[in-house]
């Protein structure tokens with residue numbers, strides 16, 4: 136079956152402190168699989184996902200399932216079923232793994248501990264461990280697990296492999312693959328072999344504007360485009376990049 140747009144972002148503008156950071160960003164997120172949001176450092180990827188979630192003042196239109204959610208507060212958007220794993224992971228270091236998960240429970244919904252522990256058995260084994268003592272990869276899994284506790288329509292994950300060792304990148308990639316079976320994902324990521332492995336569709340930002348939308352295969356199969364938009368020429372998997 137062909138994927139359809141779940142979320143449509145249309146002409147999104149963000150101005151912060153006199154800077155016009157997003158200058159009319161438009162793209163769609165498919166209703167299945169992984170859609171990658173790409174671009175060099177500082178082009179506006181994080182600002183785009185924060186604007187989508189209502190975390191920064193924005194103009195333009197965001198719809199999910201055809202419903203306009205642009206004017207809604209973040210907690211309303213979240214309750215509509217958008218789970219967010221921010222770049223800093225949003226894990227509470229002083230609290231245990233179990234406490235971090237408990238805080239992610241949504242009132243009135245049955246938390247899916249069975250699913251989370253099936254996908255990430257390590258979290259069950261480390262339930263009483265303070266989250267601050269977990270490795271970077273384990274913290275990322277906890278952050279993804281917190282989102283998977285709820286039945287989301289969309290999961291937004293911002294640079295989950297940033298700063299992680301190559302071996303751990305592979306573990307996070309596997310975790311995202313499993314997560315994508317439960318809900319579509321909008322993934323901000325700079326690791327192109329990982330993007331190639333996970334994402335069918337991509338949108339590329341440059342200086343606050345979208346410069347490409349289409350399939351990841353079309354984008355990364357074109358060396359000129361990849362170099363022009365992402366600043367690199369080589370995108371094939373080499374040993375150690377995504378184990």
Ligand SMILES: Nc1ncnc2c1ncn2[C@@H]1O[C@H](COP(=O)(O)OP(=O)(O)OP(=O)(O)O)[C@@H](O)[C@H]1O
Nearest residue numbers: 151152154156174175176177178179180181182183
């Ligand atoms: N709160 C803010 N105040 C001022 N400028 C900001 C703010 N947030 C972001 N910016 C600027 O907006 C631009 C886009 O930032 P953003 O974090 O969205 O980019 P990015 O593509 O996610 O970058 P990276 O890959 O480095 O995370 C940058 O120039 C950044 O310095």
